[in-house]
Structure formats: structure tokens, C-alpha cells
Amino acid sequence: MKKRYSRFVVATMFCMAVLAFAADDGQEKNTILHQAQLKFDQTGKTPTEIKFAGAQQPAVATFFQEYQKYFQISGDNQIQLYRSSYDQLGAHHRHIQHYKGIPIIGAEYILHEKNGAVWYANGRLVHDLKMDVAPVLSEAAALQAALRHIGAESYMWQNEANEAFLKRERNDANATFYPKGELQLTSGRAEITAANMKLVYRFDIYAAKPLGRYYVDVDAKTGAIVNQITRIHDVEVNGSGASLYNGTVAMRVDQVSGSSYRLQANDNTVRGADIRTYNMNNGTSYTNSTDFTSSSATGPWDDAGVSAHWGAEATYDYFFQKHGRNSLNNAGFTLLSYVHANLVGMGYPNNVNAFWDGSRMTYGDGDGVNYFPLVCLDVVGHELTHGVTDFSSNLIYSYESGALNESFSDIFGNAVELFKENPGQESGFPLARWRVGEDLTANGLGIRNMQNPNEFSDPDTYQGAYWYTGSGDNGGVHINSGVQNFWFYLLVEGGSGTNDVGYAYNVPSLGLTKAAAIAYTN
Ligand SMILES: [Ca+2]
Ligand SMILES: [Ca+2]
Ligand SMILES: [Ca+2]
Ligand SMILES: [Zn+2]
Structure with missing residues (x-):
């Protein structure tokens, strides 16, 4: 097989070609890869792309068995799924190769799945690896070699305030900047081939003075430095600043140079x-x-900038800690905020607005008289929740679905505010906090009231008083949102009465955590 196979290399190196080998050496087993199109790397041995015809697509679960059979990969190798993402093209499953249980840096294969089958796969695995993976150096000795190599004056983990901050932010008493050595296989900066593989300890080393952050790969057999990957553009430190509405707040900032953040x-x-x-x-x-x-x-910082930045952090923390969600799309979506926007110049009637456009938040400065910049916590949380809603439901932004969309933003915007300002508290919140945007209005009344929607002529009952049936405001999305807003208030705080259509209710207080969990999974 190998001989005939090599004749195909020239043809397959730069273009897709159909491989149709017959088994002729007794070794080769029948696999679905015979019907696939393969494209190889420069060595002609490892496929960088595999494309399957419609009727011959393997399941995700069997793809690597087929691959292993076809290329006769030894049982010392394992493939592990580490991330799946989903979009309109289907699912994308990212796998990393392990050899004798140790991950190989950069040896990844991505399976693209549609309708339960793999139609395309790409990446690069290492074939024919044969090596001993028992380290000679201890992790501690390897770390000493890495620190000698970096040679900084001081490191992040030597500062107690940094360590305390990390534990608090991660809500993990064991969190530390102290580098942990991970055994990995790497080819350093050379091609990812079996011949170039080295067993290393990889350390994430965060130096405080001079500031710098690096991955350092130390050869676990010899102690030699195999690779250093600088992360100098991502030198993030603990900062703080005066916010517009919440006094001085702690936040992460980026150090651009010694005196610029x-x-x-x-x-x-x-x-x-x-x-x-x-x-x-x-x-x-x-x-x-x-x-x-x-x-x-x-600091000193721009106070509206601080509020937007800190509010984005708070919203991230709320969804992560309370709902296990990693950003808006649950996959680390970057949170971009644009502050001091000239909304009038962008076509709005005034600057009293803030919006999520599918990619970023934009905040106006208010009118400077009755409305201040729209960067208070419940409004920041409100805008970002529109992103969460975008990624998790199809609540069209008009009429009743739009009112639910708006209401979810009010609900989680206020939940972020209560989570941050009253940590650990479940109910009995100050009534003013159930207003939306109370901090940004000069009179402190905000623009909506979840505890009493009627105050702003918004309904608290489905088709009750103030229920809006017109086409203005996209079908009353900021009006009829009052119904679900009041529902959420009742779940958290409890209450009894008779609604506008004559039903008596008596709702016990569930508290913020349970009420938010119900709203989140609605
Ligand atoms: Ca990043
Ligand atoms: Ca509020
Ligand atoms: Ca009412
Ligand atoms: Zn909104």
C-alpha cells in the first residue's frame, strides 16, 4: 500500500483527489476513508483535509476509528474532544491528539458535522510517534530552569494582594499565579512531526517586574529551554478607578507600557x-x-468608561457564576463597549440611549440635565443580555416576543445590579433597585419600574391596564415588557393581590437565585 500511496502524493499535495486504493498488503483494512477525498501535508503522509461524499460520511463517534485503521496509528495514541461550537454550518468538534496520555501541542483535528455525520475534517495529527514519555527532571527542577531563563526581579504569585484578588475573582480558594508545569509534547517552532517531538513541562509564568507573561517549555529529559512564547501584548493587571455610579471599583486593565494602561x-x-x-x-x-x-x-480614568468596563465584567461574572455561561454565546464572545457615542450624529433623536447591535454595546451620554451617561449597572446588564438572548433564542424584536426580549434584559440587568451591589442577598431588596436605570436619571425614578410597572403606564397584567396593542415602539416592546417584569419581581420578593383581569394571586418569595434560574431556562 505504501508504494502505491506515494504515487498519489504529487497529485494530492495541492488539490483534492479521490483516493481509491485496493487492499494489497493484507494490512490494510476496509474503511470509509477509501471513499473520501484526502489532501496531504508536505510530507505526503498525514492528511490535512478529508472530505466525504454524501452517502459515505462517518459518524463523529467512529471517525477516528476509521482514521486509525486507514493510517494504522498505534494504540498509544488517543484523540480527545475539547471543544464543540455550533453555527449555521452545523457543529464543529475540535479534538487534540494525546500520546500515552500526554497532549501534543498543535496536533488537532476538527470534525465538521451536519445531520449527525462528518462531511469534512481538517487539522494535523502526528503519525508514527514512538518515544518514552517518562520525565527525567522533576517539575520543581524544571520550574527553576524556566525561572532562571526568564530572570525577572519578581513574579505575580509573590505579591499577596495579587493572589488574594485572583482567589476572589475566581471564587476559588486554590487559585494562584504560581506556575503549574503541564507535561506536553511539542515540536517547538519546528514542523509538527514525530521526529521533532520533545517531552516538555509547560509553565505559564507571569512576571511582575519587569512585567511580562510567557509560556516556557522546558525539556523534561534535559532541562533545556525548548520554547518561550511571549504574551507581552496581553499583560493584564489588577486596576481600579472611580466609576460614575458605584464609587471606586476594581477591574482588570491592560498594561501597554510601563506608564500606560x-x-x-x-x-x-x-x-x-x-x-x-x-x-x-x-x-x-x-x-x-x-x-x-x-x-x-x-487611574485617573474616564468615569463613564470605568462604569461600562466594570459593568461588562460584572455582567460576565453574573452569567458565569450564576448560570455557568461563558459570555454572551457561552463560548467566550468578546465584550466590546463604545462609550461617549454621539447618537444624534448617528441618527437618534437624542443621546439618551444605549444599544446592543449584535456585536457590541454603544452608550450615549444622556442630556446632561435629566439623564446622565447610560452606563449604570442595570443598563449595561440590560444591553449585554440582549446579546445572550440573541445567541440563545429567536425572540423577534416586535410585539409580544419583543416584549419578552426586552423583559429578559430588564430582568437580568437588574439581577446583575443586585448580584454586584447586594452580594449574597436573595430578597428584601430596596424598592428603588427594582427600577430600571434609576442611577442615570436626575430624579432617581429611572425609566421603568418592575415592582410597579403601572407607574410608567406599563401593564403588570397580560392584556390588563396599559396593555399596548399599537404598532409604535416595535409593537410596545418597552411597554408590554412590564408583564413579565412584574412576574419576576413577584417570584423574587413574593406578593399577593388581584390582577387586572380579576385573578387573585398569592406568590411566595423564591429569592433571586431561584427566580433567575427559572427565567434563564424559560
Ligand atoms: Ca483572549
Ligand atoms: Ca435597577
Ligand atoms: Ca395593575
Ligand atoms: Zn433593550
């Missing part, structure tokens, strides 16, 4: 998503927006 966090050490906040400088252009900068991680 900005409102970004892209290193994913504390949160599983990047969070970036930009200044539109009262303009209308996203591309002309600038970083919010400061000469110190602790």
Missing part, C-alpha cells in the same frame, strides 16, 4: 472572554474610537 483585558486569566472598552469621544465612528488610557492602573 487601557481599559482592556485580553489574557483570559480571570475571565474566559476578552473585555474591551473604547472612547468614541462624542463622535459617530467606531473606527475612530480610541482607548481609554491612564498613566496608572489605578
